[in-house]
Amino acid sequence: MKMQNFTMHHHLACLLLFSGPLLAFAMNTPENFLQCLSLHSENATSISKLVYTPINSSYSSVLDITIQNLRFLTPSAPKPLLIVTPLHVSHIQAAIICSRQYGVQMRIRSGGHDYEGLSYLSKVPFVIVDLVNLRSIAVDVEDETAWVQSGATVGELYYRIAEKSKTLGFPAGVCPTVGVGGHFSGGGYGTMLRKYGLAIDNVIDAQLVDAQGRLLDRESMGEDLFWAIRGGGGGSFGVVVSWKVKLVPVPSTVTVFTLRRTLEQHATKLVHQWQLIGNELPNDLFMRVILQSYNSGPNGTRTMQASFNTLYLGGVNALLEVTRSSFPDLNVTRQDCTEMSWIESILYFAGFPIGEPLEVLLNRSSNTKLFFKHKSDYVKEPIPMSGLEGMWERFFEEDEGVAQMIWNHYGGKMAEISESALPFPHRAGVLYKIQHITAWTDGGNEVASKHVSWIRSFYSYMARYVSKSPREAYINYRDIDIGTNNMKGDTDYKRASAWGKKYFKNNFDRLVRVKTAVDPGNFFQHEQSIPPFSF
Numbered sequence: 001m002k003m004q005n006f007t008m009h010h011h012l013a014c015l016l017l018f019s020g021p022l023l024a025f026a027m028n029t030p031e032n033f034l035q036c037l038s039l040h041s042e043n044a045t046s047i048s049k050l051v052y053t054p055i056n057s058s059y060s061s062v063l064d065i066t067i068q069n070l071r072f073l074t075p076s077a078p079k080p081l082l083i084v085t086p087l088h089v090s091h092i093q094a095a096i097i098c099s100r101q102y103g104v105q106m107r108i109r110s111g112g113h114d115y116e117g118l119s120y121l122s123k124v125p126f127v128i129v130d131l132v133n134l135r136s137i138a139v140d141v142e143d144e145t146a147w148v149q150s151g152a153t154v155g156e157l158y159y160r161i162a163e164k165s166k167t168l169g170f171p172a173g174v175c176p177t178v179g180v181g182g183h184f185s186g187g188g189y190g191t192m193l194r195k196y197g198l199a200i201d202n203v204i205d206a207q208l209v210d211a212q213g214r215l216l217d218r219e220s221m222g223e224d225l226f227w228a229i230r231g232g233g234g235g236s237f238g239v240v241v242s243w244k245v246k247l248v249p250v251p252s253t254v255t256v257f258t259l260r261r262t263l264e265q266h267a268t269k270l271v272h273q274w275q276l277i278g279n280e281l282p283n284d285l286f287m288r289v290i291l292q293s294y295n296s297g298p299n300g301t302r303t304m305q306a307s308f309n310t311l312y313l314g315g316v317n318a319l320l321e322v323t324r325s326s327f328p329d330l331n332v333t334r335q336d337c338t339e340m341s342w343i344e345s346i347l348y349f350a351g352f353p354i355g356e357p358l359e360v361l362l363n364r365s366s367n368t369k370l371f372f373k374h375k376s377d378y379v380k381e382p383i384p385m386s387g388l389e390g391m392w393e394r395f396f397e398e399d400e401g402v403a404q405m406i407w408n409h410y411g412g413k414m415a416e417i418s419e420s421a422l423p424f425p426h427r428a429g430v431l432y433k434i435q436h437i438t439a440w441t442d443g444g445n446e447v448a449s450k451h452v453s454w455i456r457s458f459y460s461y462m463a464r465y466v467s468k469s470p471r472e473a474y475i476n477y478r479d480i481d482i483g484t485n486n487m488k489g490d491t492d493y494k495r496a497s498a499w500g501k502k503y504f505k506n507n508f509d510r511l512v513r514v515k516t517a518v519d520p521g522n523f524f525q526h527e528q529s530i531p532p533f534s535f
């Protein structure tokens with residue numbers, strides 16, 4: 001029975017795909033698409049209020065509001081034929097059915113933080129389903145679980161948990177404006193990853209609308225698809241409407257500090273040591289290093305600064321014992337440390353001053369939008385001092401304040417979960433992850449290409465020090481330099497595996513099998529979506 005269904009869906013998908021290009025022409029009149037949406041939505045009268053076309057005065061503001069990377073917030077960037085902002089599952093179902101009928105591509109957007117803008121840009125005619133209105137969060141303190149809709153931000157999730165409990169939390173991203181939908185689809189890490197793993201390691205159920213428009217939960221989607229959506233990347237398998245998460249215990253008091261050391265204060269030696277201690281640190285300790293360069297003196301002498309940005313799940317006394325025994329040279333003192341609640345530590349890591357009202361977590365749009373190009377690496381062997389010095393030299397060639405690296409230890413819980421338990425394969429054996437950053441505040445294409453070239457050449461310098469065959473990368477730090485799909489509709493497994501193996505290692509093949517079973521017509525596609533085997 002199941003097999004029959006599968007074959008039928010397969011045929012339907014192919015038929016719709018072939019009729020696509022003709023109908024796409026008719027899309028030039030969005031009224032047709034709107035009519036189709038009304039026809040297929042349960043609440044037909046309201047749908048037109050949830051759709052924005054270019055003639056609508058709010059179209060640009062709805063489109064631009066969550067775009068994070070200013071490189072893609074330009075008049076020349078491709079724009080959607082329309083944006084649908086569903087209020088009900090039936091609106092998502094209608095958008096899928098109508099996009100297929102009219103042969104237009106659909107992009108799914110939750111928080112809009114995709115580094116390459118894949119949730120709101122496409123080279124072919126497309127519509128956006130923006131989940132901004134689907135953001136309810138239901139926290140069950142007794143059960144220690146929550147249902148969170150994809151359009152919520154992680155900041156909203158943390159706020160709603162803290163509203164109900166001071167001793168429950170959730171291990172997801174550091175930046176509060178990140179959207180749950182894309183973030184959970186790609187893993188999701190934050191300050192508690194060494195204690196509790198990633199967001200996806202704590203997801204226990206989900207609701208998804210598939211390419212046929214069916215609403216599925218964990219039971220009806222089956223374990224293969226449920227596996228794939230927890231780490232296989234957004235925009236490949238369906239629209240995830242909501243996620244059920246297991247909340248985790250947090251102590252009522254946690255401790256934070258940020259210690260800054262320049263080269264003159266032995267930053268190179270400290271950073272070198274930091275690499276070696278990761279695996280011995282207790283899981284309650286998260287100590288990331290942020291590296292950047294700046295002009296230290298009146299003569300413009302460049303130096304590097306290493307910031308040791310730390311959360312300890314416990315009080316200051318216990319933290320001082322840990323740092324004295326495992327990292328004495330950092331010389332952490334009681335004055336450096338501040339005790340606070342877990343939710344206050346979320347604000348601290350997001351860069352808010354101590355005492356800021358918790359409600360800032362409810363702001364969806366960050367006010368620090370930048371132009372940027374980021375990349376990622378995984379380190380498995382400590383980098384020698386000479387390698388670190390080589391990095392600093394390259395940092396000095398880039399403008400002050402533009403380049404950054406953020407290093408965070410793995411180990412702890414991350415090393416206990418097998419590489420294939422979920423599509424996220426960067427587990428045991430990873431000492432730490434690097435995020436390479438270039439971010440700037442203004443300038444046109446020339447400025448952008450200068451910074452992008454810098455980070456590309458820095459990345460090639462780093463090759464000798466990081467994971468190899470494949471050179472692993474974090475899908476939530478989307479980087480289309482590592483490869484893209486052929487976007488002409490024909491799927492090419494070989495081409496896709498070039499980038500796919502970097503993000504997923506051997507899990508890529510299983511992702512392709514799941515994709516082939518659930519979306520053989522490749523309805524959900526973008527530059528780095530999982531392709532089905534050719535059909």
Ligand code: FDA
Nearest residue numbers: 110111112113114119174175179181182183189234235240
């Ligand atoms: P967005 O809406 O752009 O979606 C990203 C991808 O997922 C797209 O392909 C999209 O189509 C797809 N998608 C979105 N919603 C979907 C849904 N409901 N169903 C299916 N597919 C969907 N990461 C991290 O792990 N820890 C961190 O601390 C941070 N911090 C951080 C800070 C800042 C400022 C940025 C810009 C990014 C991060 N990230 C991060 C990276 C972040 O996790 C990553 O960009 C996520 O994919 C963003 O999810 P959004 O929903 O915001 O993105």
